[in-house]
Amino acid sequence: MIALQKEKIADYNAWLNNTKDQLNEHFENYLHKKKKDWITQANREKIQSFLFATSFGKCAYCERKPNDGGGYLEIEHIVPKSKNKNLVFSFENLLPSCKQCNTIKGNKDSNGILNPYNEKSFKVHLELDFQTMKISGLSENGKKTIDILNLSLNAKDFRLDEKYFKGAIHYRVKIKEDIDKALIIKKKHKENQTIDCLFDEIVALLERIDVKSANTSTYATYLLNNQTFNELIDFVKSKDEGKFLEIDKLLKEKSKYSIAIKFK
Numbered sequence: 001m002i003a004l005q006k007e008k009i010a011d012y013n014a015w016l017n018n019t020k021d022q023l024n025e026h027f028e029n030y031l032h033k034k035k036k037d038w039i040t041q042a043n044r045e046k047i048q049s050f051l052f053a054t055s056f057g058k059c060a061y062c063e064r065k066p067n068d069g070g071g072y073l074e075i076e077h078i079v080p081k082s083k084n085k086n087l088v089f090s091f092e093n094l095l096p097s098c099k100q101c102n103t104i105k106g107n108k109d110s111n112g113i114l115n116p117y118n119e120k121s122f123k124v125h126l127e128l129d130f131q132t133m134k135i136s137g138l139s140e141n142g143k144k145t146i147d148i149l150n151l152s153l154n155a156k157d158f159r160l161d162e163k164y165f166k167g168a169i170h171y172r173v174k175i176k177e178d179i180d181k182a183l184i185i186k187k188k189h190k191e192n193q194t195i196d197c198l199f200d201e202i203v204a205l206l207e208r209i210d211v212k213s214a215n216t217s218t219y220a221t222y223l224l225n226n227q228t229f230n231e232l233i234d235f236v237k238s239k240d241e242g243k244f245l246e247i248d249k250l251l252k253e254k255s256k257y258s259i260a261i262k263f264k
């Protein structure tokens with residue numbers, strides 16, 4: 001889960017102003033069982049287009065994209081439609097959610113559950129276990145969120161990311177070994193080439209922590225807290241201060257996506 005901004009809210013409200021009579025009439029008919037669905041397909045797609053633009057096409061809870069295993073994206077109501085009909089079309093009450101999160105959450109009381117639009121950082125709320133790659137709650141709100149969404153937040157897909165990063169970091173350890181060899185030979189041009197190569201690799205890994213990609217917080221948390229990865233950065237720091245400063249700038253930028261970590 002990462003912090004998101006509802007920058008489309010003014011556009012949405014302008015659209016809602018023109019459409020609300022039609023939306024409300026349809027919804028009343030749905031409540032009286034004269035309509036099968038709470039919204040027409042065209043209006044559903046319109047609301048989805050506003051919502052999904054704010055989350056880069058990801059589920060706001062588990063950060064998966066439709067083809068990452070969460071099923072197609074749906075409109076999730078924080079206060080369920082059945083509990084308060086005045087909030088059914090309020091942008092403040094809507095979240096882009098995958099089918100799995102939406103289904104798991106269902107009509108449960110969501111009061112106190114984490115909302116990506118209201119939080120600046122999730123470090124105080126959630127933590128990632130490095131052994132199991134499972135997310136658990138730290139704060140009361142974090143615990144409540146995990147209680148309700150555990151099955152989707154801890155879906156198997158996250159293990160794939162762990163595999164990717166383990167493989168990637170082992171590859172980088174090999175580069176470090178190459179660097180060590182280069183140091184033994186002490187041929188300066190070779191050493192420089194290796195530092196350049198290592199720098200490119202570190203930057204490429206950091207750039208993968210992208211707000212538009214699935215599982216941004218899992219990637220960020222795993223990579224930024226990985227001991228080997230940090231050792232590689234320390235190595236660059238000891239050899240090339242300028243290159244380190246470039247990496248450090250990226251580290252600071254990307255660390256906002258990280259949640260807390262739990263070591264056993």
Ligand SMILES: [Zn+2]
Pocket residue numbers: 059060061062063064070097098099100101102152
């Ligand atoms: Zn989800």
